[in-house]
Amino acid sequence: MATDATRKAAEALLHALALPEGEAGWVRERRAAARTRLFEAGAPMRRDEYWRFTDPARLTAPLALAGAGDAPAQAAAAFAGIDAVRVRMVNGRLRPDLSDPMEQAGLAIAPLGAVLRQDISIAREIFGRLEAAGQEKVSRPLAILNTAAATEGLAMQAHGAVALPVLIAHDRIGEGASLVRHVVRVEAGASLTVLEAGVPTNSVMEVDVAPGGRFHHVRVQTGERAPAATHLFARIGEGAEFKTFTLTADGALTRNEVVIDLAGDHASGHVAGAVLGQGEAHADNTVFVTHSAEHGESRQVFKNVLAGRSRGIFQGKIFVRKGAQKTDGYQISQSVLLDEGAQFLAKPELEIYADDVKCSHGSTTGALDATALFYLRSRGVPKRVAEAMLVEAFVDEAVAEIADQGLQDRVRALVADWMAGRA
């Protein structure tokens, strides 16, 4: 519920952002509605239950958008060796001039800004709609803010099996914030993989997967010094498949929210992630899975490796609507704490209104298994190597959630690099 203070904070947030010009009527309406919704919700505050473990203050500071500039291409390196169409964004601005040609068979793709000036039905069906639907039960004001003001990003429509993943690489230079929005539609029976590297300050992706469609998403965030909030909203149709995986390493303050709705019967939604933290890193994975139809299957698999004074947060929820019978919901969140001062804070929730379901969650926290370490060391394995072996094995359950073998191996290599380079 908004109070005077949260409303003021929301106003301040909006004030810093110029209202986009020249947009289609339906977009203007949706942005105005978003402003109203944002005032109603108010900016998130520390005392909000949903922000119990992460102080939103640094994420709700008014955004001064970064200017244009040329940053060296670094983010894309996270997916080195992966065959993909590389799309570059610099300081939150799409740079077709620095990107590969985007077109490929089965995929319509365009800058979001251009789409919002026209009346294109897929954008109209998705933009701001999935975000608004994802506000049920708990408000996500930072995503509303994005709907009110974001103009940069991609609109994608897959109508066949798209061969190459679309890799969105985000680089930044200098200070300043970035506001990014992607809108994705996977048509019936089509398939698309989207990769993301680097994190804008505030990014929202809305994904609508039509019946029988398949959408895969892998995101890598490493060493981000500025605070970042991401939202991924998805509606998963009948028999459709949705998979997302995020690797977060050493971000100063990262809040990743994934909000998915298994809207059609026999839909499948998998949300996974690995957190590698050292120093003062703070990584928050907040997941909300809604089962709205029968025979849905959902999985949440999260692994946290926390060193130094880092904090790993997991808030996960399985919400089963009345009538969503035969739901199979699974959730696991596990942490290894490597140093004194590291923390893992979790709130794994179930909210269930249908009886013929099978839902479970588990959560464990502890140090690395001392006996396993001892065994390896007694075999002559140096301590650091032994630790790395155990950590990599621990994280692997989450990495294995990635559908593609090549992408799995790439992420494994990133985990190994992190362990080797750890202070």
Add this chain to the structure above:
Amino acid sequence: MTALDTNVKDGVDRETIETVHSMGKYKYGWASDIEMDYAPKGLNEDIVRLISAKKEEPEWLLEWRLDSFRRWTQMREPDWAMLNIAPIDYQEQYYYAQPRSFREKPKSLNEVDPELLRTYEKLGIPLKEQMILAGVEGAEAAPAEGRKVAVDAVFDSVSVVTTFKEELGRAGVIFCSISEAVREHPELVKKYLGSVVPNTDNYFATLNSAVFSDGSFVYVPEGVRCPMELSTYFRINAENTGQFERTLIIADKGAYVSYLEGCTAPQRDENQLHAAVVELVALEDAEIKYSTVQNWYPGDEEGKGGIYNFVTKRADCRGARSKVMWTQVETGSAITWKYPSCILRGDDSQGEFYSIAITNNAQQADTGTKMVHLGRNTKSRIVSKGISAGRAQNTYRGLVSMHPRAANARNYTQCDSLLIGSDCGAHTVPYIEVRNPTARCEHEATTSKIAEDQLFYCRSRGMDEEEAVALVVNGFCKEVLQALPMEFAVEAQKLVAISLEGSVG
């Protein structure tokens, strides 16, 4: 113990079924026609003064009550629980009601209003010494020599009688009503009252601190193993009265005590308020077992009436190696808001929480525990079984917190929910906060439907559907039932079946 268990189980499942068939919906739904003295309706400073004056309390206690009342008026009713509560008019309640025959304190049981004694007879409470285990079916399964249970009975706002005082006195155990303790042992009450649940704690605890009427007080001195189980029976009888009991149990160094608590209330159309506070203090090497069978009137099938049960229960494991075990069977109340907790302050201290919460018809329960690990090598274990039927909502809410100092602390949590019928809900809201790398935390939770194949198996063996459900549910709850003292386990098994009556077919 195991031999006993088998006896009870074999005998009782059958008996459970018979009870279900033979019994009305809510066995304890009658009201006794006893003349009552009420304090005027509503709540203000004068009422607080009046309660204190009636109890002839010392000045410090009155001041504490008044301070609590003033704080309460500044607080807001909590709304974070998954409960849908109709607004409560705190001015429409009586905060003090006393059976009229108590104006002059009775000297012995003979002077107690016979109607009141009949009430207790109906409740099956063994008030007199020879009534050990009387009224508890399945007693034949008990050892031949019987077990003694000392009882403190609280009727509306007043503790009626406490049995076995002499025998307990010989062991040095103090077991009396809290009002009596205020008079007889003010130094103990002053030292410990509010030391676990301060009067600033939460809305309902603060209200209780202002208006608490009676409750039990237990002090077990150093090195003493309390020679018998202690028990309190609470009953709300009068209309529109709230019951605000306050229980304080102190186990001094190396002491041991097992305490049982039971509650019932008459069937009334209006909601009645119950806001209790229970404080447990365990010093070095002490152990407290606290078992509850909560069977307040749950309201009718449409959700009309029933008790609003807002209870703050907390144990402070102050001393090293101290141990507290909470066991609860929650079948009653229209609304249950209750989180028995352990502050594991002493090194190597242990907390355990075993819970069965059953909701049927329109009942709502939001219950669980908090285990706060402050000391080194502290251990906790949580086993929670939630069963939801009808249109009921059942939430487990819990916290396991490992503080930076809690090296090698250990927690294991298991919470399982069972759903019977497609209109009910089962929810799990655990918080896990680990701030020490050597602490280990494990949490698992499952939610599922009552297993068709198990029901089918039972049916194929000739059981009817209700029988089969009772058997499967009792099996689901087994780990918790086993943690209860024997006579409570018997009662609890029957309650499980009765509470689910009408939920199938």
